[in-house]
Amino acid sequence: MTSTAPRTPQDPPAQPSAGPALALTEVHKTYGATRAVDGVSLTVERGEFFGLLGPNGAGKTTLVEIMEGQRRADSGTVAVLGASPWPRDTALLPRIGVQTQTSAFFVRLTAREHLATMAALYRCDAAAAERALATVGLTEQGGTRVDDLSGGQRQRLAIASALVHDPELIFLDEPTAALDPQARRSLWQVLRDLKGQGRTIVYTTHHLDEAEALCDRVAIMVAGKVVALDSPARLIAAAGPTTRLLVPADRLTPERARAVEGVDRVTEEGGSLVLETTEAGRVLAAVDAIAGLQGVQTRTASLEDVYLELTGTGTGTGTGISQP
Incomplete structure:
Protein backbone atom coordinates (compact mmCIF):
# COMPACT_ATOMS: atom_id res chain seq x y z
CA MET A 1 0.00 0.00 0.00
CA THR A 2 1.29 3.49 -0.88
CA SER A 3 2.28 5.60 2.11
CA THR A 4 0.46 8.93 2.63
CA ALA A 5 2.99 10.34 5.09
CA PRO A 6 4.10 13.89 4.34
CA ARG A 7 7.27 14.12 2.28
CA THR A 8 10.09 16.43 3.41
CA PRO A 9 13.29 17.52 1.67
CA GLN A 10 15.15 15.31 4.14
CA ASP A 11 13.45 12.19 2.83
CA PRO A 12 15.70 10.10 0.57
CA PRO A 13 15.09 11.11 -3.04
CA ALA A 14 13.59 8.69 -5.48
CA GLN A 15 16.18 6.35 -6.91
CA PRO A 16 17.52 8.28 -9.92
CA SER A 17 17.35 6.72 -13.32
CA ALA A 18 20.57 6.30 -15.23
CA GLY A 19 21.37 8.86 -17.88
CA PRO A 20 20.77 12.57 -18.35
CA ALA A 21 17.93 14.64 -16.93
CA ALA A 233 32.01 31.38 -22.83
CA ARG A 234 32.70 29.08 -25.78
CA LEU A 235 30.02 30.70 -27.93
CA ILE A 236 31.48 34.12 -27.20
CA ALA A 237 35.04 32.96 -27.88
CA ALA A 238 34.00 31.40 -31.18
CA ALA A 239 32.31 34.63 -32.27
CA GLY A 240 35.70 36.25 -32.75
CA PRO A 241 38.15 38.42 -30.80
CA THR A 242 36.73 41.79 -31.87
CA THR A 243 36.86 44.57 -29.28
CA ARG A 244 34.78 47.75 -29.49
CA LEU A 245 36.31 50.98 -28.22
CA LEU A 246 33.84 53.79 -27.50
CA VAL A 247 35.52 57.17 -27.82
CA PRO A 248 33.67 60.44 -27.09
CA ALA A 249 32.83 61.91 -30.50
CA ASP A 250 34.22 65.34 -29.64
CA ARG A 251 37.67 63.84 -29.05
CA LEU A 252 38.23 62.15 -32.38
CA THR A 253 36.90 62.58 -35.92
CA PRO A 254 35.67 59.54 -37.91
CA GLU A 255 38.33 60.21 -40.55
CA ARG A 256 41.14 60.28 -37.99
CA ALA A 257 39.77 57.14 -36.31
CA ARG A 258 39.72 55.21 -39.61
CA ALA A 259 43.35 56.15 -40.16
CA VAL A 260 44.47 54.51 -36.92
CA GLU A 261 46.45 51.35 -37.63
CA GLY A 262 44.53 48.28 -36.49
CA VAL A 263 41.02 49.78 -36.67
CA ASP A 264 38.75 47.58 -38.78
CA ARG A 265 35.52 49.58 -38.68
CA VAL A 266 34.26 52.91 -37.35
CA THR A 267 30.61 53.69 -36.61
CA GLU A 268 28.76 56.29 -34.56
CA GLU A 269 26.66 55.36 -31.54
CA GLY A 270 25.00 58.10 -29.54
CA GLY A 271 27.72 60.56 -28.60
CA SER A 272 30.57 58.15 -29.24
CA LEU A 273 32.65 56.83 -32.09
CA VAL A 274 32.83 53.03 -32.02
CA LEU A 275 36.16 51.62 -33.16
CA GLU A 276 36.13 47.88 -33.86
CA THR A 277 39.47 46.11 -33.71
CA THR A 278 41.18 42.80 -33.07
CA GLU A 279 44.26 44.65 -31.78
CA ALA A 280 42.84 46.47 -28.78
CA GLY A 281 46.15 47.25 -27.08
CA ARG A 282 47.64 48.79 -30.20
CA VAL A 283 44.56 50.89 -30.96
CA LEU A 284 44.22 52.06 -27.35
CA ALA A 285 47.82 53.26 -27.41
CA ALA A 286 47.18 55.17 -30.63
CA VAL A 287 43.98 56.76 -29.29
CA ASP A 288 45.82 57.71 -26.10
CA ALA A 289 48.51 59.47 -28.12
CA ILE A 290 45.93 61.33 -30.22
CA ALA A 291 43.19 62.22 -27.75
CA GLY A 292 43.89 60.61 -24.37
CA LEU A 293 41.87 57.82 -22.77
CA GLN A 294 39.57 59.84 -20.52
CA GLY A 295 36.00 58.71 -21.17
CA VAL A 296 37.06 55.87 -23.49
CA GLN A 297 35.18 52.61 -22.87
CA THR A 298 36.25 49.12 -23.92
CA ARG A 299 33.68 46.42 -24.71
CA THR A 300 34.43 42.84 -25.61
CA ALA A 301 32.00 40.38 -27.18
CA SER A 302 29.08 39.15 -25.09
CA LEU A 303 26.43 36.45 -25.40
CA GLU A 304 24.08 39.18 -26.60
CA ASP A 305 26.38 39.83 -29.60
CA VAL A 306 26.31 36.12 -30.48
CA TYR A 307 22.54 35.97 -30.02
CA LEU A 308 21.87 39.00 -32.19
CA GLU A 309 24.11 37.70 -34.95
CA LEU A 310 22.40 34.30 -35.01
CA THR A 311 18.82 35.43 -34.59
CA GLY A 312 19.28 38.43 -36.87
CA THR A 313 20.34 36.33 -39.87
CA GLY A 314 18.16 33.35 -39.01
CA THR A 315 20.49 31.11 -41.02
CA GLY A 316 21.98 29.13 -38.16
CA THR A 317 25.38 29.16 -39.84
CA GLY A 318 27.24 31.24 -37.30
CA THR A 319 30.37 30.08 -35.58
CA GLY A 320 30.36 28.32 -32.26
CA ILE A 321 27.64 25.82 -33.09
CA SER A 322 28.08 22.63 -31.12
CA GLN A 323 25.49 19.89 -31.34
CA PRO A 324 25.18 17.10 -28.80
Missing part, protein backbone atom coordinates in the same frame (compact mmCIF):
# COMPACT_ATOMS: atom_id res chain seq x y z
CA LEU A 22 16.62 15.34 -20.44
CA ALA A 23 17.31 13.68 -23.76
CA LEU A 24 15.61 14.77 -26.97
CA THR A 25 16.21 13.22 -30.38
CA GLU A 26 14.85 14.64 -33.64
CA VAL A 27 11.77 16.16 -32.02
CA HIS A 28 9.24 17.71 -34.41
CA LYS A 29 6.00 19.61 -33.81
CA THR A 30 3.98 21.36 -36.50
CA TYR A 31 0.84 23.50 -36.46
CA GLY A 32 -0.54 23.54 -39.97
CA ALA A 33 2.26 24.83 -42.18
CA THR A 34 4.27 26.14 -39.22
CA ARG A 35 7.18 24.01 -38.03
CA ALA A 36 7.23 25.10 -34.39
CA VAL A 37 9.90 22.53 -33.47
CA ASP A 38 11.93 21.27 -36.39
CA GLY A 39 14.18 18.33 -35.61
CA VAL A 40 15.57 19.37 -32.21
CA SER A 41 18.10 17.09 -30.56
CA LEU A 42 19.73 18.00 -27.25
CA THR A 43 20.76 16.56 -23.91
CA VAL A 44 20.64 18.22 -20.47
CA GLU A 45 22.78 16.58 -17.82
CA ARG A 46 21.68 16.16 -14.22
CA GLY A 47 22.61 19.19 -12.13
CA GLU A 48 23.02 21.39 -15.20
CA PHE A 49 21.70 24.95 -15.51
CA PHE A 50 20.52 24.96 -19.12
CA GLY A 51 19.26 28.05 -20.94
CA LEU A 52 16.88 28.03 -23.89
CA LEU A 53 17.09 31.28 -25.83
CA GLY A 54 15.49 32.67 -28.95
CA PRO A 55 13.17 35.37 -30.26
CA ASN A 56 9.40 35.20 -29.90
CA GLY A 57 8.06 32.52 -32.21
CA ALA A 58 11.30 30.53 -32.26
CA GLY A 59 9.63 27.45 -30.74
CA LYS A 60 10.94 27.67 -27.18
CA THR A 61 7.56 27.46 -25.45
CA THR A 62 6.39 24.54 -27.56
CA LEU A 63 9.64 22.67 -26.92
CA VAL A 64 9.44 23.25 -23.16
CA GLU A 65 5.80 22.15 -23.07
CA ILE A 66 6.79 18.93 -24.85
CA MET A 67 9.49 18.33 -22.23
CA GLU A 68 7.00 19.03 -19.43
CA GLY A 69 4.50 16.57 -20.90
CA GLN A 70 1.90 19.23 -21.72
CA ARG A 71 2.15 18.66 -25.47
CA ARG A 72 2.81 15.60 -27.58
CA ALA A 73 5.60 15.70 -30.14
CA ASP A 74 4.64 14.70 -33.67
CA SER A 75 7.79 12.60 -33.94
CA GLY A 76 11.10 12.00 -32.23
CA THR A 77 11.86 10.78 -28.71
CA VAL A 78 11.77 12.62 -25.39
CA ALA A 79 13.07 11.27 -22.08
CA VAL A 80 12.64 13.23 -18.83
CA LEU A 81 14.50 11.79 -15.83
CA GLY A 82 14.63 8.53 -17.75
CA ALA A 83 10.88 8.38 -18.48
CA SER A 84 8.62 9.50 -21.30
CA PRO A 85 6.57 12.56 -20.31
CA TRP A 86 3.77 11.61 -22.72
CA PRO A 87 1.19 10.20 -22.12
CA ARG A 88 1.04 12.26 -18.91
CA ASP A 89 3.10 10.38 -16.33
CA THR A 90 1.72 11.00 -12.82
CA ALA A 91 4.76 9.34 -11.26
CA LEU A 92 6.95 11.93 -12.96
CA LEU A 93 5.00 15.00 -11.87
CA PRO A 94 6.31 15.19 -8.27
CA ARG A 95 9.87 15.12 -9.61
CA ILE A 96 9.49 18.24 -11.76
CA GLY A 97 8.58 21.83 -10.97
CA VAL A 98 7.11 24.26 -13.49
CA GLN A 99 6.90 28.06 -13.41
CA THR A 100 5.19 29.75 -16.34
CA GLN A 101 4.71 33.41 -17.24
CA THR A 102 0.96 33.01 -16.79
CA SER A 103 0.92 31.02 -13.58
CA ALA A 104 -2.48 30.40 -11.94
CA PHE A 105 -2.94 31.27 -8.26
CA PHE A 106 -5.53 30.86 -5.54
CA VAL A 107 -5.90 34.64 -5.53
CA ARG A 108 -8.19 34.89 -2.48
CA LEU A 109 -5.70 33.04 -0.30
CA THR A 110 -2.62 34.56 1.26
CA ALA A 111 0.74 33.73 -0.28
CA ARG A 112 1.42 31.34 2.60
CA GLU A 113 -1.97 29.65 2.25
CA HIS A 114 -1.49 29.31 -1.50
CA LEU A 115 1.84 27.56 -1.02
CA ALA A 116 0.47 25.41 1.79
CA THR A 117 -2.27 24.26 -0.59
CA MET A 118 0.28 23.50 -3.30
CA ALA A 119 2.42 21.60 -0.77
CA ALA A 120 -0.59 19.55 0.37
CA LEU A 121 -1.30 18.51 -3.22
CA TYR A 122 2.17 16.98 -3.31
CA ARG A 123 1.83 15.52 0.23
CA CYS A 124 4.71 17.65 1.51
CA ASP A 125 5.21 18.49 5.17
CA ALA A 126 3.56 21.58 6.68
CA ALA A 127 6.81 23.56 6.75
CA ALA A 128 7.30 23.33 2.96
CA ALA A 129 5.34 26.53 2.33
CA GLU A 130 7.46 28.51 4.78
CA ARG A 131 10.68 27.20 3.24
CA ALA A 132 9.49 28.16 -0.25
CA LEU A 133 8.55 31.67 0.91
CA ALA A 134 11.99 32.13 2.44
CA THR A 135 13.74 30.80 -0.65
CA VAL A 136 12.27 33.51 -2.89
CA GLY A 137 12.31 36.30 -0.29
CA LEU A 138 8.56 36.50 0.33
CA THR A 139 8.42 35.67 4.06
CA GLU A 140 7.26 39.18 4.97
CA GLN A 141 4.48 38.96 2.38
CA GLY A 142 3.34 35.51 3.52
CA GLY A 143 0.19 36.94 5.11
CA THR A 144 -0.73 39.08 2.09
CA ARG A 145 -3.54 37.95 -0.19
CA VAL A 146 -2.26 36.87 -3.58
CA ASP A 147 -4.42 39.40 -5.44
CA ASP A 148 -2.80 42.19 -3.36
CA LEU A 149 0.78 41.23 -4.30
CA SER A 150 2.69 43.32 -6.81
CA GLY A 151 3.56 41.88 -10.21
CA GLY A 152 7.12 41.15 -9.12
CA GLN A 153 5.94 39.50 -5.93
CA ARG A 154 3.56 37.30 -7.89
CA GLN A 155 6.45 36.29 -10.11
CA ARG A 156 8.42 35.19 -7.05
CA LEU A 157 5.36 33.35 -5.74
CA ALA A 158 5.15 31.49 -9.06
CA ILE A 159 8.74 30.35 -8.60
CA ALA A 160 8.03 29.33 -5.01
CA SER A 161 5.08 27.28 -6.27
CA ALA A 162 7.44 25.42 -8.60
CA LEU A 163 9.85 24.72 -5.73
CA VAL A 164 7.50 23.91 -2.85
CA HIS A 165 7.59 20.13 -3.39
CA ASP A 166 11.40 19.98 -3.70
CA PRO A 167 11.60 18.78 -7.33
CA GLU A 168 14.69 17.36 -9.04
CA LEU A 169 14.07 19.13 -12.35
CA ILE A 170 12.78 22.70 -12.57
CA PHE A 171 11.41 24.49 -15.64
CA LEU A 172 11.50 28.28 -15.33
CA ASP A 173 9.94 30.46 -18.03
CA GLU A 174 11.16 34.07 -17.86
CA PRO A 175 11.39 33.93 -14.04
CA THR A 176 12.77 37.47 -13.65
CA ALA A 177 10.63 39.18 -16.31
CA ALA A 178 8.62 41.33 -13.87
CA LEU A 179 11.39 42.03 -11.36
CA ASP A 180 13.29 45.27 -10.85
CA PRO A 181 17.10 45.11 -11.26
CA GLN A 182 17.79 44.64 -7.54
CA ALA A 183 15.20 41.88 -7.15
CA ARG A 184 16.44 40.24 -10.35
CA ARG A 185 19.99 40.06 -9.03
CA SER A 186 18.73 38.72 -5.70
CA LEU A 187 16.91 35.96 -7.51
CA TRP A 188 20.10 35.05 -9.37
CA GLN A 189 21.54 33.86 -6.06
CA VAL A 190 18.40 31.83 -5.39
CA LEU A 191 18.87 30.10 -8.74
CA ARG A 192 22.58 29.51 -8.09
CA ASP A 193 21.71 27.98 -4.71
CA LEU A 194 19.21 25.62 -6.35
CA LYS A 195 21.87 24.48 -8.78
CA GLY A 196 24.26 24.06 -5.85
CA GLN A 197 21.74 21.65 -4.31
CA GLY A 198 22.05 19.44 -7.39
CA ARG A 199 18.81 20.53 -9.08
CA THR A 200 18.58 20.56 -12.85
CA ILE A 201 17.21 23.83 -14.22
CA VAL A 202 15.83 24.46 -17.70
CA TYR A 203 15.40 28.14 -18.12
CA THR A 204 14.09 30.54 -20.78
CA THR A 205 14.90 34.24 -20.73
CA HIS A 206 15.29 37.31 -22.92
CA HIS A 207 17.88 38.74 -20.48
CA LEU A 208 21.09 37.74 -22.23
CA ASP A 209 23.30 39.03 -19.41
CA GLU A 210 21.40 36.75 -17.08
CA ALA A 211 21.89 33.70 -19.29
CA GLU A 212 25.59 34.50 -19.61
CA ALA A 213 25.99 34.79 -15.84
CA LEU A 214 23.93 31.75 -14.79
CA CYS A 215 23.86 29.06 -17.47
CA ASP A 216 26.29 26.19 -17.89
CA ARG A 217 25.14 25.86 -21.49
CA VAL A 218 22.60 27.58 -23.70
CA ALA A 219 20.72 26.52 -26.82
CA ILE A 220 19.72 29.30 -29.21
CA MET A 221 16.62 28.56 -31.28
CA VAL A 222 15.62 30.18 -34.55
CA ALA A 223 12.54 29.10 -36.54
CA GLY A 224 12.14 25.84 -34.64
CA LYS A 225 15.77 24.76 -34.92
CA VAL A 226 18.68 24.84 -32.48
CA VAL A 227 21.29 26.95 -34.29
CA ALA A 228 23.87 27.08 -31.48
CA LEU A 229 24.44 24.96 -28.39
CA ASP A 230 27.41 25.40 -26.08
CA SER A 231 28.57 27.20 -22.96
CA PRO A 232 28.23 31.00 -23.11
